[in-house]
Amino acid sequence: MNLRNLTITEAKEGLKNKQFSAVELTQAALDQIKLQDNNLNAFITVTENEALDAAGHADKLITQGEDKPLLGIPIALKDLFSTKGIRTTAASRVLDNYVPQYDATVVTRLKEAGGVIVGKTNCDAWAHGSSGENSDFDPTKNPYNLEYVPGGSSSGSPVAVTSGMSLMATGTDTGGSIRLPASFCNVVGLKPTYGRVSRYGIVAMASSLDSIGHFTKTVADSALVLGITAGHDPLDATTPNHSVPNYNEFLGYDLKGIRIGVPKEYYAQGLDKNMHKLADDALKVLISRGANVIDITLPYSQSAIAVYYIIQTAEVSSNLGRYDGIRYGNDRSYFGDEAKRRIMLGTYVLSAGYYDAYYKKAQQVRTLIVDDFRKAFEQVDAIVAPVSPTPPWKIGAKTDDPLAMYLSDIFTVTANIAGLPGLAVPAGFINGLPSGIQILGPHFSEDKLFKIGYAYEQETQFWKEAPKLNE
Amino acid sequence: MNNKYTPIIGLEVHVELKTNSKMFCSCSADYFGHQPNSHTCPICLGLPGALPVPNRQAIEWCIMIGQALNCKINQFSKFDRKNYFYPDLAKGFQTSQYDLPFGENGFVQLKKGKIRIRRVHMEEDTGKLIHEDIKGESFSLIDFNRSGVPLVEIVTEPDFHDANDVVEYLKKLQTIVRYLEVSNADMEKGNMRLEPNISLQLQGDDGLPKYKVEVKNINSFSFVDKAIKFEIKRQQEILESGKTPVQETRGWNEFKNATVSQRVKEEANDYRYFPEPDIPPIIYSKNQIEQLKEKLPELQETKQMRFVKDYQLTEYDAEILTREKIMADYFEEAAQVAAKHKLTPKQVANHLINGKVDVEQLLPADLIKRIMESTRVKQIDENELNNIITSVLTANEKAVADYKSGKETVIMFLVGQVMRQIKKKVDAQMIKERLKIILYKYGSKN
Numbered sequence: 001m002n003l004r005n006l007t008i009t010e011a012k013e014g015l016k017n018k019q020f021s022a023v024e025l026t027q028a029a030l031d032q033i034k035l036q037d038n039n040l041n042a043f044i045t046v047t048e049n050e051a052l053d054a055a056g057h058a059d060k061l062i063t064q065g066e067d068k069p070l071l072g073i074p075i076a077l078k079d080l081f082s083t084k085g086i087r088t089t090a091a092s093r094v095l096d097n098y099v100p101q102y103d104a105t106v107v108t109r110l111k112e113a114g115g116v117i118v119g120k121t122n123c124d125a126w127a128h129g130s131s132g133e134n135s136d137f138d139p140t141k142n143p144y145n146l147e148y149v150p151g152g153s154s155s156g157s158p159v160a161v162t163s164g165m166s167l168m169a170t171g172t173d174t175g176g177s178i179r180l181p182a183s184f185c186n187v188v189g190l191k192p193t194y195g196r197v198s199r200y201g202i203v204a205m206a207s208s209l210d211s212i213g214h215f216t217k218t219v220a221d222s223a224l225v226l227g228i229t230a231g232h233d234p235l236d237a238t239t240p241n242h243s244v245p246n247y248n249e250f251l252g253y254d255l256k257g258i259r260i261g262v263p264k265e266y267y268a269q270g271l272d273k274n275m276h277k278l279a280d281d282a283l284k285v286l287i288s289r290g291a292n293v294i295d296i297t298l299p300y301s302q303s304a305i306a307v308y309y310i311i312q313t314a315e316v317s318s319n320l321g322r323y324d325g326i327r328y329g330n331d332r333s334y335f336g337d338e339a340k341r342r343i344m345l346g347t348y349v350l351s352a353g354y355y356d357a358y359y360k361k362a363q364q365v366r367t368l369i370v371d372d373f374r375k376a377f378e379q380v381d382a383i384v385a386p387v388s389p390t391p392p393w394k395i396g397a398k399t400d401d402p403l404a405m406y407l408s409d410i411f412t413v414t415a416n417i418a419g420l421p422g423l424a425v426p427a428g429f430i431n432g433l434p435s436g437i438q439i440l441g442p443h444f445s446e447d448k449l450f451k452i453g454y455a456y457e458q459e460t461q462f463w464k465e466a467p468k469l470n471e
Numbered sequence: 472m473n474n475k476y477t478p479i480i481g482l483e484v485h486v487e488l489k490t491n492s493k494m495f496c497s498c499s500a501d502y503f504g505h506q507p508n509s510h511t512c513p514i515c516l517g518l519p520g521a522l523p524v525p526n527r528q529a530i531e532w533c534i535m536i537g538q539a540l541n542c543k544i545n546q547f548s549k550f551d552r553k554n555y556f557y558p559d560l561a562k563g564f565q566t567s568q569y570d571l572p573f574g575e576n577g578f579v580q581l582k583k584g585k586i587r588i589r590r591v592h593m594e595e596d597t598g599k600l601i602h603e604d605i606k607g608e609s610f611s612l613i614d615f616n617r618s619g620v621p622l623v624e625i626v627t628e629p630d631f632h633d634a635n636d637v638v639e640y641l642k643k644l645q646t647i648v649r650y651l652e653v654s655n656a657d658m659e660k661g662n663m664r665l666e667p668n669i670s671l672q673l674q675g676d677d678g679l680p681k682y683k684v685e686v687k688n689i690n691s692f693s694f695v696d697k698a699i700k701f702e703i704k705r706q707q708e709i710l711e712s713g714k715t716p717v718q719e720t721r722g723w724n725e726f727k728n729a730t731v732s733q734r735v736k737e738e739a740n741d742y743r744y745f746p747e748p749d750i751p752p753i754i755y756s757k758n759q760i761e762q763l764k765e766k767l768p769e770l771q772e773t774k775q776m777r778f779v780k781d782y783q784l785t786e787y788d789a790e791i792l793t794r795e796k797i798m799a800d801y802f803e804e805a806a807q808v809a810a811k812h813k814l815t816p817k818q819v820a821n822h823l824i825n826g827k828v829d830v831e832q833l834l835p836a837d838l839i840k841r842i843m844e845s846t847r848v849k850q851i852d853e854n855e856l857n858n859i860i861t862s863v864l865t866a867n868e869k870a871v872a873d874y875k876s877g878k879e880t881v882i883m884f885l886v887g888q889v890m891r892q893i894k895k896k897v898d899a900q901m902i903k904e905r906l907k908i909i910l911y912k913y914g915s916k917n
Contacts, residue, residue: 081520100513100518104520199522203519204520234524317554318563321556321563321564322562326558347743355745
């Protein structure tokens with residue numbers, strides 16, 4: 001059995017029909033990890049024993065006729081998600097030995113849904129990065145070409161999903177950290193609306209931008225998982241009491257009447273020609289499904305990276321303050337260069353005398369960006385754009401140039417600044433490497449994003465193109 | 472001190488609220504005397520990923536304190552992060568309020584005049600460091616039980632000019648928070664922590680002095696009084712010698728009876744305040760604020776005035792009875808029962824003020840019974856009493872002379888003599904009053 005050939009929906013069928021047991025399914029995931037992870041480095045910690053125990057328990061429940069949305073399904077968690085009793089490092093050596101006393105709310109919900117945790121996935125340390133190379137536990141490789149980056153910061157999670165090590169994996173998206181790696185690894189990545197999914201228990205990067213999402217092979221699987229993770233959490237004051245629909249009900253083939261906005265700022269200078277073509281092709285598919293494509297403008301997009309790197313670093317500098325060497329074992333010398341860079345930038349923009357010029361100004365421009373989108377969504381239902389200006393790059397290509405690395409988030413940070421949901425869907429291959437489009441919508445419009453993404457996916461089926469891994 | 476300098480004094484007071492749970496988590500806020508780190512959770516330990524959810528009760532109490540201090544209550548308020556490093560600060564920042572506190576621009580009326588309140592804001596307490604020698608090695612241990620306990624900070628304008636006014640203000644503030652039943656305001660338990668800032672202004676100078684000395688974390692009114700007086704003297708001496716006192720933070724050392732330098736301001740932190748992203752802004756409608764105001768109990772001053780008016784008490788009696796709400800409530804209940812038995816509020820007040828009544832033990836109705844018993848035996852003919860008193864005074868000329876020469880305690884001896892002659896139980900207080908009057912006349916006759 002190979003998990004690569006199964007979606008969550010299919011695996012659930014298989015479990016229900018006794019084609020295989022949860023233990024067999026989990027064992028297949030663990031076997032794949034053993035076989036492939038030396039090359040791919042998607043996992044920091046593999047929880048083999050716990051996983052097999054949980055799978056055994058799931059099998060019992062299945063026999064008893066119990067029906068839970070993820071019962072017996074192998075899942076992986078970005079190593080930013082606190083897991084009770086399981087080391088949680090944020091891919092930083094500072095937390096090398098940190099074992100949380102509690103589960104993040106999302107972890108609790110996934111466990112309650114019957115999910116079987118096979119391990120904790122690699123990422124850029126503290127989620128700082130766009131390529132996965134900034135992990136203190138070595139870079140994750142792109143399964144479609146081991147010389148290329150898988151995208152980051154959630155680098156291990158999409159690799160785990162696309163290479164059959166788990167059927168779903170979680171991620172965090174602060175400036176594109178789900179959508180970019182999803183796009184580079186040929187999987188579906190959802191960055192929900194800010195506040196749609198609880199942040200409680202997930203190591204904070206930039207609290208006003210962090211969004212908690214996941215990777216799956218298909219849009220239907222993504223919708224299924226959001227139904228589990230979404231909703232108000234009394235432990236997170238930024239999760240409103242907004243009802244959680246059955247997202248899978250919205251999936252369909254027909255996009256008649258749907259207005260898709262194409263922001264000219266995203267299809268301009270700096271966009272790789274091949275990426276441009278890939279996005280154009282995607283729009284053609286959407287039109288063929290009945291959507292109307294409308295040109296729109298988001299004039300403040302050009303300021304997005306600047307705003308993002310002020311607000312994000314400010315919050316990072318504050319959030320990392322607790323790792324002061326007094327607790328957690330390792331002191332501040334264990335911070336890598338990127339964390340130190342962000343701490344210094346963030347400290348600077350918040351300092352007395354500079355606050356108004358940087359942080360305050362950035363917040364004002366943030367409001368303008370929010371307003372850009374508000375106006376756009378008066379005209380259109382959703383926006384479609386490439387996830388990244390370029391296809392995946394070679395490992396090492398940008399590691400010496402932080403600014404070039406930051407600019408790879410140019411199309412993704414806007415959604416975080418405005419708190420909007422974004423769904424990255426596979427959109428094809430450039431020189432054998434995957435790339436995706438993202439569908440952005442107004443707050444709490446995940447249902448619409450799934451609808452558009454699903455119709456597109458039905459027509460294209462790019463996700464079925466598996467990476468060719470050495471057996 | 473001479474009149475060359477005017478002390479300019481402002482005050483920051485931290486009041487710990489007595490909510491059941493902490494400010495941002497559901498741990499018990501009752502930390503005093505408990506096993507270290509037994510009232511903690513991921514949130515108040517500041518563990519990675521933990522998030523704060525504000526305590527509504529604490530916020531409303533903070534607003535009510537603001538209202539009791541005549542503040543303008545901000546409809547749009549928010550929390551901010553105050554970033555600094557200290558081992559007792561679990562998150563590396565304290566969640567506090569910066570530019571939009573719950574209350575602003577209030578005042579407290581003192582005998583001499585108004586003290587302006589600059590702001591009333593909500594924040595959280597820190598953990599506590601315990602320095603201990605273990606097997607000959609010194610360790611600093613951290614107890615996080617106090618971490619996250621709700622604190623309200625009340626900041627005045629620099630409107631005080633002497634220590635007495637500061638103490639008057641502090642007593643008033645303590646009474647107010649106790650009346651609101653939002654804090655025990657127990658100094659010994661650190662429920663109220665006081666930080667005066669003191670500087671001296673040369674008479675005739677405009678504007679505030681160019682320096683300011685803060686004295687941190689004082690936990691008693693008398694230490695505040697001493698610290699201010701000490702500072703005024705110390706700063707005056709420095710100024711007299713032609714120098715300017717250093718801008719600094721000092722602490723009160725009760726053993727030395729002096730303030731001692733702790734931190735010179737040049738090293739002051741830049742707290743890098745910014746809006747707390749984990750807590751959405753707090754919005755209260757005018758209506759909600761009005762509803763909270765309606766919930767405010769009658770405060771001491773109003774109650775005192777009402778007692779004078781409604782119960783015909785002296786201002787002095789009314790003041791004593793209203794110092795504590797429990798006593799004031801007791802008095803009112805007892806006065807109601809008293810009315811049914813044709814006893815006056817004044818009689819009840821006298822008993823409460825002089826009689827050492829344990830208001831937590833004795834029911835008001837039982838108090839009235841007790842008063843009635845003592846008044847029943849008091850029935851003694853006024854002429855008879857006068858005669859007895861006169862005969863006692865004649866028989867004890869030495870005692871009378873002692874009394875006249877100022878040895879007033881001797882009156883109790885005379886009371887005893889009178890009571891012995893009456894041979895039945897009478898109210899000693901009544902005899903004492905009568906004796907005083909007769910003694911007064913007795914003196915003028917000679």
